[in-house]
Amino acid sequence: MSFLNTVHLNSVHYTEWMTPEYNSTRHDREGVARAALALLDEVGLADLSMRRIAGRLDVQPSALYWHFSSKQELLADLADRITASIPRADADVPTVARSIRDALFTHRDGAELVLSTYALGLGSATAQAALEDALRRSGAADPAQRAVALLHFILGHATLVQQRMHADSHGAMENGGTLDVTAGLDRVFDLGIRALADSGEPLSAAPTLRRDRA
Amino acid sequence: MSFLNTVHLNSVHYTEWMTPEYNSTRHDREGVARAALALLDEVGLADLSMRRIAGRLDVQPSALYWHFSSKQELLADLADRITASIPRADADVPTVARSIRDALFTHRDGAELVLSTYALGLGSATAQAALEDALRRSGAADPAQRAVALLHFILGHATLVQQRMHADSHGAMENGGTLDVTAGLDRVFDLGIRALADSGEPLSAAPTLRRDRA
DNA sequence: ACCTGAACACCGTTCAAGT
């Protein structure tokens, strides 16, 4: 009976009279990706299955394979959407680094997703380029390699922090002093970024004070 | 018929006469973990299923749950074995960092495994402690936080490099200049480690030459 | 102490066929 109902709703002869307002259940690549990203925030990467995404769209699992050739391709698309949200500003290295981290934090398990996807692809080339530009402007040595090192640190750090956040939230917090664990990790991030941003020999002998603002 | 045969082989009445040399098919926690670690090297983390591990041990999947309460616990055990192989030497920071990275590289997907497992646990506390000790000996500022930053960098970097290695090996190498990609990443690692090992303001106004030993 | 057998509630993916 329930399936009869469904059949009836869907059998709206797909012909000329089917105007946009009658179209409800059919999706495009964009719609699938957006639904998947929303679902990611609700259930997390481990529980983001093709079947669940399909269920959210009121569609059979096999329908997703018209839009994406595999789950891997879908995940790569999501990773690209996350890294694409990095603002492209003429900021200094710590600011760019923080904006990359914040983009990863925008979605649940975002860091892990981008990390898993990064190796295969040109995804997060955006992030790498932004870091390299900022480094070049600051006059740092070896800006290209330094950008890669910064990106690896940001991805590793963000992945670990995001995991820890999720574990602490509905997990076993057996440690009494876990209150400031995130605050401590924030200082670790700043320390790491600053160390990777400027070090080494060349340019300006004065170490501490660059930056002429105020 | 095949299952009859199996039944016959296993029904060696479990009593006193069952001396060690007759015992063949029964396992302990250690044996399961070793088999799983060996299988990890063959098939990789994505294909390391409980059912495959059981198959390797000629045992039903459910048998594994006598030794480990979940797959997660088994994986955590493997991660601990990998980090436990880090040599405990009085070496300088780059040397310690490299030995941690090499321990992660000892097994296929070792970095990813440890990274996934690290958040939950005290695993890789070994690595963190080793780094902190080395930093303290070097007189670096904020050794505790710096150790965490170094560990995050090492885990992120090693995970990315290991993924890339595997992708390049039997994957689509569409890039012409991928030959020196690993060499380049090795230089990135050294740069990152050195930057994180020494930087910052305090101690000795002269930036480059510390080192009072010898 | 360690394992089997059977079941439960899931997976990703393919493909002919429908509209």
Add this chain to the structure above:
DNA sequence: ACCTGAACACCGTTCAAGT
């Protein structure tokens, strides 16, 4: 252009029961 239905070859986990 987009989807269904059905199938294939898998998953992790539980639990009574066996030896």
